[in-house]
Structure formats: C-alpha cells, structure tokens
Amino acid sequence: MKSDEGAPAVPAAGLGVVWQAQSASAAAAPAHAPGVPLAELRRGLRRSLIERREALAADVCAVASALVVAALRTHFPQLSGLRVGFCWPMRNEIDLRPLLLDWLRAARPGFQALLPVVVGAAQPLAFRAWIPGGTGAAETPLALDRHGIPYPASGDFVVPEALLVPVNAVDAAGYRLGYGGGYFDRTLAAISPRPLAIGIGFDFSRVATVWPQAHDEPLDALVSDAAVFRFKRHAD
Ligand SMILES: Nc1nc2c(c(=O)[nH]1)N(C=O)[C@@H](CNc1ccc(C(=O)N[C@@H](CCC(=O)O)C(=O)O)cc1)CN2
Numbered sequence: 001m002k003s004d005e006g007a008p009a010v011p012a013a014g015l016g017v018v019w020q021a022q023s024a025s026a027a028a029a030p031a032h033a034p035g036v037p038l039a040e041l042r043r044g045l046r047r048s049l050i051e052r053r054e055a056l057a058a059d060v061c062a063v064a065s066a067l068v069v070a071a072l073r074t075h076f077p078q079l080s081g082l083r084v085g086f087c088w089p090m091r092n093e094i095d096l097r098p099l100l101l102d103w104l105r106a107a108r109p110g111f112q113a114l115l116p117v118v119v120g121a122a123q124p125l126a127f128r129a130w131i132p133g134g135t136g137a138a139e140t141p142l143a144l145d146r147h148g149i150p151y152p153a154s155g156d157f158v159v160p161e162a163l164l165v166p167v168n169a170v171d172a173a174g175y176r177l178g179y180g181g182g183y184f185d186r187t188l189a190a191i192s193p194r195p196l197a198i199g200i201g202f203d204f205s206r207v208a209t210v211w212p213q214a215h216d217e218p219l220d221a222l223v224s225d226a227a228v229f230r231f232k233r234h235a236d
C-alpha cells in the first residue's frame with residue numbers, strides 16, 4: 001500500500017476500543033484535597049503531566065505517535081474525507097503530520113488538513129489549510145504565533161468538521177486539560193454543527209477527573225498509544 005511507505009511497522013488493528021459513560025454525575029468533582037482550590041489542582045495536574053511528557057526520549061515519542069496514527073487509520077477512516085483540524089506538535093506532543101500527509105496524498109474528495117490560527121487570547125481558534133512541500137500543490141507558508149507554534153500565514157479560514165485535539169490530561173468523562181488558554185473549549189462551543197472532537201495523547205494522560213468547569217467541552221473520543229476510548233453522551 002503506497003500511502004503506508006516509510007511508516008513504522010506497528011499493528012494497525014491491535015488497539016481495543018473502550019466505551020465510557022459520560023454521565024452528569026461524572027462532571028461533579030469527586031473528593032479532593034480539602035481546601036485546595038480546583039484551579040490550583042488543575043494547574044498542578046497540567047504541569048506534572050506536561051513535565052512527564054517532556055521528559056520522554058524522542059524514540060518513545062516516535063513509537064507512541066506511530067501507534068496513535070495506526071489507531072486513527074483503523075478506527076476513524078471517515079476522517080480521510082473530512083476537513084480535519086490538527087496541531088503542529090510541540091513539547092513532545094503526539095506527531096500526526098505523517099497521517100495528515102498520507103491523507104493529503106490520497107486526495108479523497110472533501111479532505112483538508114487544517115492547522116489552528118490563534119486570532120486572539122479570548123477568541124475561538126480559526127483554521128487554515130496546511131499543504132506541505134512535495135504534494136505537487138503550492139506549499140503553505142508558516143509563521144510562528146504568540147506561543148511559538150507554526151501556523152499557516154495566509155489563506156482563507158476554513159471551518160473544521162473534525163478536530164484532533166492534543167490533551168495534557170483527560171478524564172473518564174472525556175473532559176481534558178490543555179495549556180490553560182481555553183482555546184479548544186471556545187472553539188468547540190463556537191462551531192455549529194459541533195465538530196467531532198477526538199483527543200490525542202499519551203495513555204498516561206488518563207486520570208480519574210480533571211475537575212471539569214462549566215466552560216469545559218467534553219471530547220467524543222480519545223486515541224492514546226494504548227487504546228481508543230469513546231465517551232458516550234447521555235441525554236441531559
Ligand atoms: N501543538 C499545539 N498547538 C496548539 C494547541 C495545543 O494544545 N497544541 N492549542 C490548544 O489550545 C492552541 C494553543 N494553545 C496554547 C495555550 C497556552 C500556551 C502557553 O504557552 N501557555 C503558557 C501559560 C499561559 C498562562 O500564563 O496561563 C505556558 O504553558 O507556559 C500555549 C499554547 C493552538 N495550537
């Protein structure tokens with residue numbers, strides 16, 4: 001299969017799917033250190049999991065990325081025909097670029113790879129198409145945003161149908177912690193219809209609770225290097 005050339009040899013269908021109920025009660029914070037403000041607990045959890053990931057060796061990150069890519073191919077094949085937002089990896093995040101590049105080369109009608117554009121600190125993210133070199137089409141010029149992350153410097157804004165959302169922590173109900181900017185929560189709340197939201201991260205990012213807040217938007221699924229988790233919606 002041409003599109004898999006160069007990909008590390010990992011089992012494509014070896015990862016199981018776990019269904020988890022996303023109940024209203026799961027959103028109620030369970031017992032925690034009495035007297036410690038939730039914002040502080042969330043900050044501490046975010047910091048410790050980012051530190052754990054940043055301490056990983058490059059080859060560990062590469063293997064985890066290959067496993068996540070294999071699971072996305074197997075369990076979410078519909079993504080290859082959608083407008084898919086993903087993130088340029090930073091600080092040892094899972095690297096999805098080889099997958100998006102494969103899907104660009106496959107050129108299924110309707111597919112676009114989109115990168116976020118930070119428009120403003122309290123704004124939802126916008127998205128622009130990413131076309132890397134070597135696809136035959138004009139390459140998208142990248143610039144660095146206020147956080148030092150590459151983003152497409154020009155092009156129309158495009159509304160994503162699915163978002164591959166990096167997680168620093170994710171809980172049993174599908175709530176996540178990012179970097180504390182609130183960007184993805186604002187983005188998921190702003191786009192209608194709501195895009196399919198798939199969390200992407202290391203399996204050690206899974207925790208019992210992130211003490212979700214009123215503004216937190218739950219994920220539909222999480223793909224880690226160990227399994228695929230689907231968060232079932234309960235009719236509220
Ligand atoms: N690779 C990648 N790109 C992404 C995201 C992401 O999670 N991963 N984002 C996902 O939303 C957006 C960027 N969000 C970010 C939010 C905060 C910081 C940041 O550096 N925050 C400071 C602390 C800020 C504060 O003082 O509160 C830090 O972590 O040091 C970086 C990116 C869009 N691009």
Ligand SMILES: Nc1ncnc2c1ncn2[C@@H]1O[C@H](COP(=O)(O)OP(=O)(O)OP(=O)(O)O)[C@@H](O)[C@H]1O
Pocket residue numbers: 176177178179180181182183184185186189215216
């Ligand atoms: N829909 C929203 N409307 C207004 N403010 C919001 C919204 N969503 C999040 N925020 C604000 O953003 C701030 C950070 O939120 P939170 O700690 O959940 O970020 P995060 O999910 O870790 O960040 P990110 O999505 O950027 O990775 C909070 O102070 C919150 O009030």
